[in-house]
Amino acid sequence: MIANRTWRVVGLVVIAMVATSVQSAPAAAGPLSVRQAAFDTPVPSLSDPPIVSDAPIPAADLTKPPHPTKPGDAPTQDPTASPTIPTDPPTIPTDPPTIPTDPPTIPTDPPTIPTDPPTFPTDPPTFPGEEPTPTPGQSDGEIPRGGALGPTRRAPQSRPGARTTPRVQPRTTLRPRMSASQAAGKAHPRRKPWPITLTLKTVPALPGVRFTFDGQSLVTGANGTTSYTGQHDFAGHRLSIVSDSVITADKRHQFYRWAGQRDPNQAFSRTVSGLPLRSNYVVTAAFTVQKPVLPRVVRQDGTALDPTEVQSITARSDTGAMVDLPLSQPTWLDEVRPTFHHSVLAAQPVSYSLQSVMVRGTNVVDAGRQRFQPAATSSPTFTTQFHDLVITGHDAIFKTKLGTSATVTFPDGGKQTVPLNAEHTAKLTNLPRGKYKVTIEAGRGIVGAQQFSLSKDKTADLIVITALDMAILLGLLLSIAVGLLVIGRQHWRRLATRPRREHNLVLPREKILT
Structure with missing residues (x-):
């Protein structure tokens, strides 16, 4: 090579x-x-x-x-x-060519790294049709020095007879950010403003419901709808409901939630902000329908219970809310509640379960076993548990009927004394289920109290220990003691008169041999 x-x-x-x-x-x-x-x-x-x-x-x-x-x-x-x-x-x-034999010289000095920071251009931008303004120390025809352009260079000189039209330099124009008020009043840069309609609807359809949209009052018509029309803009608007409770002849409607309000965090608030006016859309105000409910309480046999005996009635809705149902006046209960699931707004009937009916300090119903819906009835009937109690007393030994009166302690701590008839019995009817305590009076006899839980018809038979029973008991004990004493004395006498037996003594073998 x-x-x-x-x-x-x-x-x-x-x-x-x-x-x-x-x-x-x-x-x-x-x-x-x-x-x-x-x-x-x-x-x-x-x-x-x-x-x-x-x-x-x-x-x-x-x-x-x-x-x-x-x-x-x-x-x-x-x-x-x-x-x-x-x-x-x-x-x-x-002659053969001469080939150099000396090895190449490799520089050993490290490369020099510039330490000066880059210089950025500080000259104002040049617009088309304007001549660049030379900076101090810059001659005509010289391009300004910049960090990205490197060293200063001379601008190309135009030839005689050539066109001197300046070249249009591309540049980027940054639009300043507009505030919400400026955006609301600023029209589209390339289109004429067009109207945008916001429709307000109530579920169920209610006439006379008042709203405010950016301070302007809106009232629903007979079909439960109203609308607002404004010019297209990019600002956020404010919607509020004024009539959050509407009462008709037999029902009451309470505001519950919004649908179509854009912000899910404002679904259950009375005021919604940030609503746009960029396209036509619908915002729905859903109401809960309430109905007056007055319950009726009866016993197992169907007879009505005196309202004055009932202390309180409590029910639980399917959402977990606890409500009280007095018997003196109707109570407004939710009949239909709106639900929003998979972007669909629907009306769902509300059901309640009976939790307690308090009578004399005890609950006379089983919690959760009786249910009702206000949409089906406005006067639900609740069945309570009342039972009969028969009180009597008898002699502990002879089993004869005894007693003159009985005292009953109720679950709330109250006491009631009832007399016993000729048969020495007393009957109490329609007692609320619960825990009771019963005692009787039988002269000088000793009577023990009896405690029990009344969950069905019951007879409380108490034992009375009379003086005769005490004497017989003492005589029996005394006779037993005397009998034991006589039997023991005879035994000791036989032992004393028994002859003694002589025992043969056995001498040791060594003594016999001697």
Whole structure:
């Protein structure tokens, strides 16, 4: 590879020397003489300096066109001269090229890193049709120095007769941010303002419901709808409901939630903000329908319970809310509640479960077993649990009926004393279920109290220990003690009169032998 490059260099040197010889040859020499001289000239070495001819150019040659000065151009020849073909072969150098053996020098100094911070252009922008203003120290036609353009350079000079129209430089225009008030009053830059309609609807359809939209009052018609029309803008608007409670002849409607208000966090608030006016849309105000409910309480046999005996009635809705139902006046309960599921607004009936009916401090119903819906009835009937109690007493030994009166302690701590009839019994009817305590009076007899839970009809039979029972009991104990004493005395007497037995003594063997 190195040898090929060396021979190419040698060939170029030979061609350059031939061209120099042709230029320095006299004009009398023809083409053959020039070429012969080129072949006869010895080939210089790479280390010899170039040969420059000092021979003057003949006057006859001044009229001819000059020879080419670029390497590779052929010399100009006379068209009338006949071509001459050289016969001698060119001389080819036979010395081998000299190959440098010194290793290349590698710089060891580290590269210099510029530490100056980049310079950013501070000149004002140039608009089309304006000449750039030169800064101090800047000459005309010089482009301002900038961190991104590098060193200062001269601007291209226009040629005579060329067009001098300035080139339009591309630039980006940043639009300033507008406030909400400016956006509300600013029209579309390429369109004319067009009207936008906001429709307000109530569910269920209620006439006379009042709203305010940006301070403007709106009232629903007979179909429960109203609307607001304004110009298209990009501002946020404010909607409020004024009539959050509407009462009709037999029902009451209470505001519950919005639908279509854009912001889900404002679904249950009375005021909604940030409503747009960019396209027509509908906002729905959903109301809960309430109905007056007055319950009726009966016993198991269907007889009505005196309202004065009922202390309180409590029910739980399907949402977990606890409500009280007094018997003295109707109570407004939710009949239908709006639900919003999968972007669909629907009306769902509300159901309630009876939790307690308190009578004399005890609950006479099972919690959650009786349910009702105000949409189905406005006077639900609740069945309570009342039972009968029969009180009597008898002698502990002879089982005879005893007792003159009985005292009953109710679950709320109240006490009631009832007399016993000729059969020594007393019957209490329609007692609320619960825990009771009963005692009776039977003269000087001893009577124990009885406690029980009344969940069905029950007979409380108490045991009375009379004085006769006490005497019989004591006599029995005394006879038992005397019997034990007699039996024990006879046993000890038999032991004392029994003869003693003599026991034969066994002497040791050693004493017998002696």
